[in-house]
Amino acid sequence: MKITVYMTGGIAVYKAVEVVRHLQKAGHKLRVVMTKNAERFVSSNTLAALTKQPVLDDLWTKEHEATIPHIELARWTQLAIVVPASANFLAKMANGIADDAASTTILATAAPKAVVPAMNDQMWSNPATQRNLSLLKKDGIAIMEPVVGLLAEGYQAKGRMPEPDQIFSWLEEKYLTANKRLQGKKIIVSAGGTIESIDPVRYISNHSSGKMGIEIAKAARDAGADVTLVYGNIQAALPDGINTIAVKSAQDMYEAIATNFNDADVLIMAAAVGDWRAKTVAKNKLKKQADQAELQLTFVKNIDILKTLAHAKRADQLVIGFAAETTELLENAQRKLEQKGADYIVANDVSQNVFGSDEDQVTILAQNKQPEKWPKMTKKQVAEKLLNLIRKRF
Structure with a gap:
């Protein structure tokens, strides 16, 4: 399957690299989109080296002057995964905001979408975030909720991103093995x-x-x-x-x-x-x-x-x-x-x-x-x- 992984700003982005490795080992074709804030935690060079594909993080570089990279990638994608999904990116998705490479590309994507939010517990429980999550669910976007665990702030609460193997199992059950559900038909x-x-x-x-x-x-x-x-x-x-x-x-x-x-x-x-x-x-x-x-x-x-x-x-x-x-x-x-x-x-x-x-x-x-x-x-x-x-x- 052709999978595009979106990485947004948050300390949990380092674990998203392992999600990419799990998907690669399962034989899927991977491409990565990163926000500028995600690159503050993990270098785009790391993901480019792993996927053997350039990472899309900017629509306005010299190399993209004569192309429309977000549309090309949107058409290529069979499954889009946002991991981790920040509160800011969830809000953009829910309200159709397209102001950077990641939000523009995912707005242009018609393929199924899944998000794995990770954030502080107070941000997670904020009515605005919950309202955005409700909108995403109505749009048919799958959501893997965060778990209770040790947050970056140093205390236990709901907001921690699930472990990479748990995320992969969830994706496999929901989308990847489902890809062969017509086997024998x-x-x-x-x-x-x-x-x-x-x-x-x-x-x-x-x-x-x-x-x-x-x-x-x-x-x-x-x-x-x-x-x-x-x-x-x-x-x-x-x-x-x-x-x-x-x-x-x-x-x-x-x-x-x-x-x-x-x-x-x-x-x-x-x-x-x-x-x-x-x-x-x-x-x-x-x-x-x-x-x-x-x-x-x-x-x-x-x-x-x-x-x-x-x-x-x-x-x-x-x-x-x-x-x-x-x-x-x-x-x-x-x-x-x-x-x-x-x-x-x-x-x-x-x-x-x-x-x-x-x-x-x-x-x-x-x-x-x-x-x-x-x-x-x-x-x-x-x-x-x-x-x-x-x-x-x-």
Whole structure:
């Protein structure tokens, strides 16, 4: 896993170095962000030497003049950990303040976040700190509370940072072993657009690039699942470590998915499947006549893959569909959820150059639940967040 460790000002920062070592020994990729106050206790050279990566502590150095380092690191991160988290940094996180390299980078990070506060007991119990902690919890940020122990001031009280091995165990249980919680699960993902032939030369399709489905397949693979990717017309590289089945038409895609559906635990229909196909496919190229002003074709409905398989699923199977809409997003997606019989619908507005883009903004609809609007993020981050949703179901 790609983990960014944030170190803030406080004597406990020296123990955070051991947390980095624990994570390294577990095989994770580490990068470090430090506040200027953290560097008063531990040198950034120490962390750079350990991680073999430069430490981000300043956005305005000469080497960063032509780059945007905080966005690059935010996109790279799969898990952000603040250890130790000072009262000041907790306040910045809770209120969206971005006035240095660390606070700016973590504000730009969409990956899961965990904080390990350490401070004087009076600062910890202050209503402002507790209010900030409540805000962070509402934002979905995990908090490992400090323990009662000997503080820097020389007396016993709550505020001491837990020991590095305890922090690592907490992270491992909450995030790191969770990364493989889909081990043994079989997941089918569809991606790309389908192709419906008109004649041997021409066809109708859509603008789907397949990026979203491919990112979902990769995230499922990284979560330990046995993944089958059924893909149509795509403009993205196929991932390694995944079973792949190439198809063209909607009927081809249905047959490929149906063949594997009974053995699957999850079906994620991210493909843009054509609703219509030509009633008759010409055997030869349709030639343009000199006096021909228009061409009329008759189309018939394709099989509705999502509806057909969702209505046939077992109680222990999970089916997720996508609703790509240009108008009335939530109304159309809700209707699709009810009619198709899927467990979830991922609704996205494709009227704003979503096809082919690396970013998306989606809303999750589920049976008997209020729609959950996710912030705009990369398709990779959407995929990882969607897999976290699936993990909770299992």
